Amino acid sequence: xxxxxxxxxxxxxxxxxxxxxxxxxxxxxxxxxxxxxxxxxxxxxxxxxxxxxxxxxxxxxxxxxxxxxxxxxxxxxxxxxxxxxxxxxxxxxxxxxxxxxxxxxxxxxxxxxxxxxxxxxxxxxxxxxxxxxxxxxxxxxxxxxxxxxxxxxxxxxxxxxxxxxxxxxxxxxxxxxxxxxxxxxxxxxxxxxxxxxxxxxxxxxxxxxxxxxxxxxxxxxxxxxxxxxxxxxxxxxxxxxxxxxxxxxxxxxxxxxxxxxxxxxxxxxxxxxxxxxxxxxxxxxxxxxxxxxxxxxxxxxxxxxxxxxxxxxxxxxxxxxxxxxxxxxxxxxxxxxxxxxxxxxxxxxxxxxxxxxxxxxxxxxxxxxxxxxxxxxxxxxxxxxxxxxxxxxxxxxxxxxxxxxxxxxxxxxxxxxxxxxxxxxxxxxxxxxx
Ligand code: TRP
Numbered sequence: 001x002x003x004x005x006x007x008x009x010x011x012x013x014x015x016x017x018x019x020x021x022x023x024x025x026x027x028x029x030x031x032x033x034x035x036x037x038x039x040x041x042x043x044x045x046x047x048x049x050x051x052x053x054x055x056x057x058x059x060x061x062x063x064x065x066x067x068x069x070x071x072x073x074x075x076x077x078x079x080x081x082x083x084x085x086x087x088x089x090x091x092x093x094x095x096x097x098x099x100x101x102x103x104x105x106x107x108x109x110x111x112x113x114x115x116x117x118x119x120x121x122x123x124x125x126x127x128x129x130x131x132x133x134x135x136x137x138x139x140x141x142x143x144x145x146x147x148x149x150x151x152x153x154x155x156x157x158x159x160x161x162x163x164x165x166x167x168x169x170x171x172x173x174x175x176x177x178x179x180x181x182x183x184x185x186x187x188x189x190x191x192x193x194x195x196x197x198x199x200x201x202x203x204x205x206x207x208x209x210x211x212x213x214x215x216x217x218x219x220x221x222x223x224x225x226x227x228x229x230x231x232x233x234x235x236x237x238x239x240x241x242x243x244x245x246x247x248x249x250x251x252x253x254x255x256x257x258x259x260x261x262x263x264x265x266x267x268x269x270x271x272x273x274x275x276x277x278x279x280x281x282x283x284x285x286x287x288x289x290x291x292x293x294x295x296x297x298x299x300x301x302x303x304x305x306x307x308x309x310x311x312x313x314x315x316x317x318x319x320x321x322x323x324x325x326x327x328x329x330x331x332x333x334x335x336x337x338x339x340x341x342x343x344x345x346x347x348x349x350x351x352x353x354x355x356x357x358x359x360x361x362x363x364x365x366x367x368x369x370x371x372x373x374x375x376x377x378x379x380x381x382x383x384x385x386x387x388x389x390x391x392x393x394x395x396x397x398x399x400x401x402x403x404x405x406x407x408x409x410x411x412x413x414x415x416x417x418x419x420x421x422x423x424x425x426x427x428x429x430x431x432x433x434x
Pocket of ligand 1: 317
């Protein structure tokens with residue numbers, strides 16, 4: 001069975017797919033608005049600090065566990081100790097829950113791309129966005145369409161699906177981003193946006209900021225759901241995964257920063273507020289585009305960029321349950337993909353409707369969409385990452401000496417993996433639950 005497992009065509013395709021997984025809505029939709037709500041440049045500093053000192057450890061542990069066990073999540077945890085199977089099962093379950101709200105945002109993106117192509121004049125984007133999210137049938141159709149695109153790509157397998165999508169979409173993403181950045185920096189007063197990003201105001205620092213930054217880092221680096229573990233399990237050659245870890249972290253951070261550089265100058269140039277929350281990308285930006293010549297083309301280009309980022313992340317989320325189902329039950333990927341499609345659709349339809357006709361239904365006082373976001377980002381991902389570090393550090397005994405020559409650094413890594421990171425994750429969990 002193991003000999004039949006697929007593997008990456010080359011080192012390059014693995015890194016590209018891992019970066020494709022990391023760079024997603026978390027970078028372009030979530031990062032700028034969380035930064036906007038947390039005071040700009042100080043948040044960025046806190047975020048960079050956490051990423052470099054804490055977050056590389058669970059990221060490395062996930063890749064290492066995949067590479068060492070060469071199994072999908074459930075098998076990987078089980079092979080350390082059969083009692084740990086349950087921690088493996090948590091990963092595809094988390095994946096299904098994340099996709100059930102991630103793909104709703106993907107659906108909105110498709111709608112905005114079409115809007116750009118049709119060149120309709122929209123007078124009020126806040127109204128437009130509310131209507132889009134509240135109209136049951138179109139909203140569900142867009143969600144399912146996005147899900148279908150990602151599921152078909154994932155079902156086609158590592159080479160024909162995942163590598164294929166990343167090879168096309170990631171370069172497209174980078175090219176559009178560069179064009180939009182050059183364009184944005186030409187706007188009058190663009191420097192105000194850059195100042196907001198890079199000139200910290202230390203009076204705004206607070207403890208809550210560290211938690212927002214840690215939660216954001218886990219999400220944007222795709223940690224705590226087995227996506228990197230599963231991708232890591234397809235690594236064939238003796239690859240240095242410490243180097244891969246840094247490449248992934250560096251690229252993800254670079255794209256988050258570039259997203260800020262793409263978005264904030266435009267916002268400040270038009271005298272708008274950077275702290276408008278989740279609507280930043282769907283309301284504030286389109287409003288700006290509607291005021292400039294050929295704005296509809298820029299609108300379409302921006303949402304194609306977002307689409308590329310969301311699809312390459314979406315397929316990495318779906319790969320986790322699809323790989324687990326097909327390898328555990330020994331069924332074809334196509335069949336596994338079909339079941340995952342049905343399950344995700346069954347959860348994401350009520351979540352989509354929770355903006356409209358099902359807005360009355362509350363779980364823990366939240367709409368279904370907010371509940372799914374909360375339970376995955378605040379509870380399941382930190383929890384999964386916690387168990388991963390404990391199992392990798394204490395049972396699989398992954399050690400710094402395996403890949404670091406410097407004794408001091410490798411000791412630091414061991415302490416991080418066994419004590420500091422699990423502690424930080426539990427803290428995040430406890431405070432996030434309030
Ligand atoms: N990292 C992606 C983003 O920034 C989202 C994502 C993909 C993800 N795979 C994941 C999040 C696994 C958590 C776990 O949009």
